[in-house]
Amino acid sequence: MKIIRWGILGASKFAREYMGPAIHAARGAQLAALATGSPDKAAEFEALFPGIRVHASYDALLDDPEIDAVYIPLPNNLHVEWTKKVLAAGKAVLCEKPIALAEADFDQLIAARDAAGLLAAEAYMVVHHPQWQRAKALVAEGAIGQLQHVHGAFSYNNPDPANIRNQAVTGGGALRDIGVYTLGTARFVSGEEPVSAHASITWVDGYDTTSHSLLKFPSFEMSMMLSTRLAPYQEMVFHGDAGLIRLAFPFNANVHGEAQLELITGHQTRVERWPGVNHYVLQVENFGESLRSGAPYPCPLEFSRGTQAAMDMIFAADPAP
Numbered sequence: 639m640k641i642i643r644w645g646i647l648g649a650s651k652f653a654r655e656y657m658g659p660a661i662h663a664a665r666g667a668q669l670a671a672l673a674t675g676s677p678d679k680a681a682e683f684e685a686l687f688p689g690i691r692v693h694a695s696y697d698a699l700l701d702d703p704e705i706d707a708v709y710i711p712l713p714n715n716l717h718v719e720w721t722k723k724v725l726a727a728g729k730a731v732l733c734e735k736p737i738a739l740a741e742a743d744f745d746q747l748i749a750a751r752d753a754a755g756l757l758a759a760e761a762y763m764v765v766h767h768p769q770w771q772r773a774k775a776l777v778a779e780g781a782i783g784q785l786q787h788v789h790g791a792f793s794y795n796n797p798d799p800a801n802i803r804n805q806a807v808t809g810g811g812a813l814r815d816i817g818v819y820t821l822g823t824a825r826f827v828s829g830e831e832p833v834s835a836h837a838s839i840t841w842v843d844g845y846d847t848t849s850h851s852l853l854k855f856p857s858f859e860m861s862m863m864l865s866t867r868l869a870p871y872q873e874m875v876f877h878g879d880a881g882l883i884r885l886a887f888p889f890n891a892n893v894h895g896e897a898q899l900e901l902i903t904g905h906q907t908r909v910e911r912w913p914g915v916n917h918y919v920l921q922v923e924n925f926g927e928s929l930r931s932g933a934p935y936p937c938p939l940e941f942s943r944g945t946q947a948a949m950d951m952i953f954a955a956d957p958a959p
Contacts, residue, residue: 643671646683649682721758776901785857811847838850
């Protein structure tokens with residue numbers, strides 16, 4: 639197996655706690671380099687991953703001939719720029735979500751990907767998890783009858799004004815940070831795209847903190863609640879005329895609780911569980927397999943574009959004042 643040598647562009651906390659360890663643990667992957675101008679942050683990575691090379695600038699990492707793929711955990715407003723730079727440097731790229739701030743941005747991302755002939759994708763880890771593949775299969779086979787309604791909820795409480803999620807200039811806000819999960823998984827499971835949206839959004843200093851949305855899909859409706867000012871909570875429910883599917887920890891599986899899927903039909907409930915599955919590791923392994931064999935990647939840019947279009951639709955329904 640050809641080993642994919644990874645570099646990380648920026649020493650974020652998320653990269654240190656989740657994606658760095660995932661790359662380190664994934665089969666066929668090696669965490670080889672990090673780019674950061676902070677000696678303190680570099681030291682934290684070096685303690686966790688002995689032997690990692692540290693570059694003092696992002697450009698230096700892109701010039702490293704011993705790097706095959708780059709993971710980008712930078713602030714949202716930098717994703718498009720650096721995704722294109724990584725591709726131009728001749729390396730594959732996995733960029734944190736949201737990879738763009740508007741659907742139109744995908745034109746240049748897809749063009750850059752195709753021109754480079756390299757894999758570029760959004761780090762949308764949930765579609766790699768077996769609980770979501772199982773939910774998609776159950777709906778497709780009619781286990782809950784005709785899908786009529788989807789309910790999605792995701793919240794956490796982070797009022798820190800210094801956090802990049804709470805800054806409009808960095809592309810912060812609840813919809814971009816966590817709405818990508820509720821919207822993307824509804825699209826993934828159903829295979830449908832929303833056609834209209836109504837929304838009530840609470841705006842603070844140009845970014846959204848809480849929203850309630852109702853989206854119309856061709857064959858069902860979706861209600862959605864998102865907030866960065868409420869106690870932590872997450873749930874996805876797919877409700878059909880013959881049953882329903884409920885995922886209690888759909889997005890932070892095995893962090894906030896065990897990944898499990900409830901299939902409820904009549905008075906019977908069947909529970910399927912996936913203890914210990916790490917969707918970040920699966921994401922890295924699938925990315926590597928696509929690089930090695932050319933196999934289709936589970937989350938191409940075209941899929942991510944659809945989620946961004948849905949977010950744009952919600953923003954348009956209740957724009958910032």
